[in-house]
Amino acid sequence: MRDAQALAAAGRVEEAVALLRAGAGRGEVDALLMLAAWHVLGCGVARDMAAARDLYGRAAEAGSAAGAQLYLACLVTGSGGPVDWLAAMDLLRARAAEDADAAHQLALLGPMALGEGGAPAMLPPAEALSDTPWVRIVRGAASPAECDYVAALAAPRLAPSMVIDPRTRQSMRHPVRNSDAANFPVLAENAVIRALNLRIAALTGTDVAQGEPLQILRYANGQEYRPHGDYLPGEANQRILTAILYLTDGYAGGETRFTATGLAVSGGKGDLLIFRNTDADGTPDRLSAHAGQPVTAGVKMIATRWIRAAPLPAAM
Ligand SMILES: O=C(O)CCC(=O)C(=O)O
Ligand SMILES: [Fe+2]
Known part of the structure; x- marks a missing residue:
């Protein structure tokens, strides 16, 4: 992906984006993540959170830990699409065996007994x-x-x-x-x-x-x-x-x-x-x-x- 960055730095942004799109099309994690980041920032492409969310999802599917983290953030915060708490929990469960933080999150979330969209079940008094x-x-x-x-x-x-x-x-x-x-x-x-x-x-x-x-x-x-x-x-x-x-x-x-x-x-x-x-x-x-x-x-x-x-x- 250094090629894409070098092209962008040289002002050849369209070529850089084309290179990233090609890599993303082949399912290359680095290209998926960089293209997603460019969509978040509106750098080289129009700012488009829905596109970024989709690219993070594909990076996660391709086994990228960073992609999974960013896709999880999109799912729980409703960035680039609706909040999808159930999909977020599925993602954590799928990762828990190899990802200690995912397992830790699940262990903390269980007792919270959250409602739809992650809303708290009960509130202590003020x-x-x-x-x-x-x-x-x-x-x-x-x-x-x-x-x-x-x-x-x-x-x-x-x-x-x-x-x-x-x-x-x-x-x-x-x-x-x-x-x-x-x-x-x-x-x-x-x-x-x-x-x-x-x-x-x-x-x-x-x-x-x-x-x-x-x-x-x-x-x-x-x-x-x-x-x-x-x-x-x-x-x-x-x-x-x-x-x-x-x-x-x-x-x-x-x-x-x-x-x-x-x-x-x-x-x-x-x-x-x-x-x-x-x-x-x-x-x-x-x-x-x-x-x-x-x-x-x-x-x-x-x-x-x-x-x-x-x-x-x-x-x-
Ligand atoms: O450290 C504190 O107790 C105060 C922190 C604070 O003022 C703030 O985060 O705005
Ligand atoms: Fe303060």
Whole structure:
């Protein structure tokens, strides 16, 4: 496939696409995956998620682990076609013998007893912690095994957290947040991540499409997230809610502290903290400002879902 890349780099995009199509036609995994990626990105071909989904499916059928992962993401998130949870479970079962992660996902999904499309069967109740700002906690929203799985899945993806410089729009390191971060864009989701995102959507009374990619933060000793609001300056589709799932326990410090009132939350492993960042009319609620206090021993990991007022544009 280096030939196709070289042709594309030389501006001979049509020839590159023709080469990929020929390889894909012969069922070559590399060609199927690259052509799919080009359809996702709209690079050399028109952006076409349905075509990408079909190509990932063919790569999966040809035995590609990467193809199977991406096809699974399409099936569980409804990218490039309808959500097909049953086909996703079939795919996991077909792979479980040779793919430890597929087997692990099935082991976690079984006890969830999910309904159609991966919807949660039952929801634990929410407890009010404060009304101004509006803060709720759902104890045991995820099991310890689910938390461990998400933490381990994120580990190889973790990199120093970045913030966007509002002047240059470049991402850069910043002392406001010195943790490590990783996220799961739609095509990086799998069945377990999707099930958790659907659970968070149900617990917050929102549509799963309103959620930004699940973001994992890892704070080692001394790391923190300084006081901030989660709302986005000048954004029309505002972050109305934040949901934080605590993935680890046994660390010291690291409370989530609402700086205006001093409310400090030490979430237990599997607890989900939910708070509103805006008023009913969508204006930022300054009282929702909060911090992740410095961790003083051990490691704190959380999974954050920033939830917008309206669904985000379809999957990338
Ligand atoms: O680490 C925490 O407790 C807070 C994290 C946070 O503020 C966020 O993810 O938006
Ligand atoms: Fe925050």
